[in-house]
Amino acid sequence: MKVVVLAGGLSPERDVSLSSGSLIANALIENGHDVLLLDLYLGQPDISKAKFLNKGSSKRYSYQIPSTEPDLELLKKESDNGDSLIGKNVIEICKACDVVFIALHGSIGENGQLQAVFDSFGIRYTGTGYIGSLLAMDKDISKKLILLNNIKTPNWRIYNIQNSDDCDFSNITYPCVVKPCSCGSSIGVSIVENPDELNKAVNYAKLYENMIMIEDKIDGREFSIGILGGRALPVIEIIPKKGFYDYVNKYQKGMADEVCPADVDDSIAEEMQSIALKVHNILRVGFYSRIDFILDKNNEPYCLEANTLPGMTPTSLLPQEAKALGISYNELCEQILMAAID
Secondary structure: OEEEEEEOOOOOOHHHHHHHHHHHHHHHHHOOOEEEEEEOOOOOOOHHHOOOEOOOOOOOOOOOOOOOOOOHHHHHHHOOOOOOOOOOOHHHHHHOOOEEEEOOOOHHHHOOHHHHHHHHHOOOEOOOOHHHHHHHHOHHHHHHHHHHOOOOOOOEEEEEOOOHHHOOOOOOOOOEEEEEOOOOOOOOOEEEOOHHHHHHHHHHHOOOOOEEEEEEOOOEEEEEEEEEOOEEOOOEEEEEOOOOOOHHHHHOOOOEEEEOOOOOOHHHHHHHHHHHHHHHHHOOOOOEEEEEEEEEOOOOEEEEEEEOOOOOOOOOHHHHHHHHOOOOHHHHHHHHHHHHHO
């Protein structure tokens, strides 16, 4: 099949996406497909240069995630695209292929905008549709739906930083977690231990979004459960070697230990898997996802969020969970691709 792997984009998570996209593209090439890795934001100004690679091609894709988040303002200055979220000829190239493998993270790639555009043009794509993408990406909406279904999630409050009347932090409980309402990859996230640290954390989060979530910090162990084709994958535990599971610890090799299957009682693992599958369905997520949890000191699981386009980098969790079931990286990519066709 002729496949476009769509990555990059004008998102704080573009570097993670380009790493995921490179690996996905290479796997699909090895699986026998004709593949083009395309940057959603930069596009392809000369459509004649959109060259698809196959097994016989000598070239393969690669991308190393830097230790710092991307400078999006510099990217805009260096390109001709300005604030446009979809680069030149992206839609035309995607319309001409059999299916688009969406390897984007954050922004238009996960909030449903791109999916709605593709639906309008009749373009097949992997992952979740626009409704599920919207519900899962907005942490406030998703947590409300989770809570309405009697699933525990840390208490939270939402603040519009543009509205000074909405920014009374006097009733905040410490420690807490400050984060943008609709970002991933732990970008803009801070752990705040006391009031003196709050302003710095809020200023960091608002670099990415005006809607800020302040969430109670649950002390405990961190876990994640992937969903693949209606089935919960083995539970994985994340153990950062220093600090919390932030951007550096997630994507720089050796900064965290991941244990899969996790060292927990079978009953606890099964409970988290059951909740993960329930959250996946509540939020109308598609063929695959990843659901994140904190297990408190009393072994009570708290659902943090759902990810509709889980990372597929060398350190990402979903491929490790699939591997624990004997599903290779290439087979995982193939299953996701074929689900879009089926």
